[in-house]
Amino acid sequence: MSDSNLAHSTIKQLADLYQKRKVSPVEVVEDLLDRISLLDSRFNYYITVVADEARKSAKIAESEIVSGTYKGGLHGIPLSLKDIIWTNGVLTTCASKVMENYVPDYDAEIVSKLKAKGMFLLGKLNAQEFAMGATGSITYFDIPTNPWDEECVTGGSSSGSGGSIAIDTSIAAIGTDTGGSVRIPAALCGIFGHKPTYGLVSRRGIMALSYTLDHAGPMTKTVEDAAIMLDGMAGHDPLDRSTVNEQFSSFTSKLGSDIKGSRLGIIKEVFEMPHHPEVRDLFEKSVKTLEGLGCSVQEVSIPMFPHARKFHPVISISESSFTHQKTYLTHRDQYGEESQRRLDLGLLITPSDYLMAQQARELLKRQTASVLETVDYLVLPTVPTPAPKIATPKMLLGEKEVNSWGLLATYTCPFNDTGHPAASVPCGFDSNGLPVGLQIVGKSFHDADVLGIAQAYESATEWSLHKPVL
Amino acid sequence: MEKSNRVVTREVIKTMALARGIKLSDQRAEALIPELTTVVEGLEALRSMLEDSKLEPSLVFHVPGQVKHVG
Incomplete structure (x- = not known):
């Protein structure tokens, strides 16, 4: 059976088709490989495509499904990974010359978990070098471009993950998020991204950027797909001591549930920070939609929120400097200019700077936790601007010219500091046709609730159905 | 806001980097001055807020009646 639209499918749609034996994973892989061949040289989302391995794995999955050993909703689904995630026997470059020939001999824990559920690798995706930056455009490989405007950045650092989901050269992807690197490209590429609660998903086998801030999360076409992915990814890993040893009910459990009566908090400091007026307009419309679904809205204050941009980089840069210290001594010249800048800094x-930053972080954590005792969710734009240009960071906000690259993570990084679950769901387009994201933040380990309200919003709007014209 | 007593010069930057095993060029060290200044000033701006927060357990040691010190 052949269906030329299989690459456009979601995980859930494919799972339903597999169970009914209407489509085979082999056909899905062929459609994806065709589409990658057609589009990827233009957008530069993939660093490595494992075509032969994917074909073999698809054939095995097909046999298993046909023989009745169906493993569940992820069985036979091709998986694309940000190229800082270790894959056994497959090139893993971290988008850097330093690692251009590196082939790990084991899978990252989350890859092992997802393979056990029947997923298989399709390819490795472009990213900002060593995940050090939010534009996603600074890589040893060719620059990934925004699918909605090729002069613009995808956002990063999970740039290939965001872009490939948007143009349907991936069915499901995993990104990592240290200051917003799942949510920023999700917002700027018009897809869904979820940063899980810190401690929910193992980071073992993922190139560390900043140990206390790093998260790995699903990047998908729909909220439901992210919930299905998270079911496969989450769980205790004794070798990643940050993970909690608790049982969670399915992350799909709150999908479709009534969100009436949910209390939303709007952080008053958010719009005291630099932002694009069209982003604010779209955010306010999305809040009205949520109110229409029965949510109540109140203003809350988190005084430390605007200050995260001062202390977050101190933590991130200190920790990445520690991670890279040995390699940097011997391979400094092979790091890109932006990575060198950060690592030199x-x-x-x-140690005093670092401890002071951690003290400030603790204050933000306490203020945020306190606010989340009075509301169920925080809502805010994911990124204060639409996608900036690749060529220049300069952007006009009203009459004021700003460095837009420096603003990209200002609304996302505070939740890496606090560890709360935070998702980005498409909430409209600016006057240039660039997508904008709505960020929804919940209480720690209430990821299922965040996904539930995100899906309610997604279902009430049609933003997630829009696709870039290629 | 209290003023930081931190000295950020090209020579200080070169010495600090060298202590970590990296020899920076004059040009590179010069380029890092505004970057490091931003970090130092950014943290300095938080000092009074942190002192007023009375966050416990505290990393801050105060001798009553003397100048406060954070970090």
Whole structure:
């Protein structure tokens, strides 16, 4: 059976088709490989495509499904991974010259978990070098471009993940998020991305950027797909001591549930920070939609929120400087200019600076937790601007010219500091046709609730159905 | 806001980097001055907020009647 539209499918749609034996994973892989062949040289989302391995794995999955050993909703689904995630026997470059020939001899824990559920690898996706930055355009490989406007950045650092989901060269992808690197490209590419609660998903086998801030999360076409992915990814890993040893009910459990009566908090400091007026307009419309679904809205204050941009980089740069210290001594010239800038700065941050930043972070955590005792969710734009240009960071906000690259993570990084679950769901387009994301933040380990309200919003609007004209 | 007593010069930057095993060029060290200054000033701006927060357990040691010190 042949269906030329299989690459456009969601995980859930394919799972339903597999169970009814209407489509085979082999056909899905062929459609994806055709589409990658057609489009990827233009957008530069993939660093490595494992065509032969994917074909073999698809054939095995097909046999298993046909023989009745169906493993569930992820069985036979091709998986695309940000190229800082270790894959056994497959090139893993971290988008850097330093790692251009590196082939790991084991899978990251989340890859092992997803393979056990029947997923198989399709390819490795472009990213900002070593995940050090939010534009996603600074890579040893060719620059990934925004699918809605090729002069613009995808957002990063999970740039290939965001872009490939948007143009249907991936069915499901995993990104990592240290300051917003799942949510930013999700917002700027018009897809869904979820940063799980810190401690829910193992980071073992993922190139560390900043140990206390790093998260891995699903990037998908729909909220439901992310929930299905999270069911396969989450769980205790004794070798990642940050993970909690608790049982969680399915992350799909709140999908479709009534969100009436949910209390939303709008952080008053958010719009005291630099932002694009069209982003604010779209955000306010999305809040009205949520009110229409029965949510109540109140203003809340998190005084430390705007200050995260001062202390978050101190933590991130210090920790990445520690991670890279040995390799940086011997391979400094092979790091890109932006990575060198960050790692050189890391040499100059003192223990006092780091501890003071951690103290400020603790204050933000306490203020945020306190606010989340009075509301169920925080809602805010994911990114304060639409996608900036690749060529220049300069952007006009009203009459003021700003460095838009420096603003990309200002609304997302605070929730890496606090560890709360945070998702980005498409909430409209600006006057240039660029997508904008709505960020929804919940209480720690209430990821299912965040996904539930995100899906309610997604279902009430049609933003997730829009596709870039290619 | 209290003023930081931190000295950020090209020579200080080169010395700090060298202590970590990296020899920076004059040009590179010069380029890092505004970057490090931003970090130092950014943290300095938080100092009074942190002191007023009375966050416990505290990393801050105060001798009553003397100048406060954070970090």
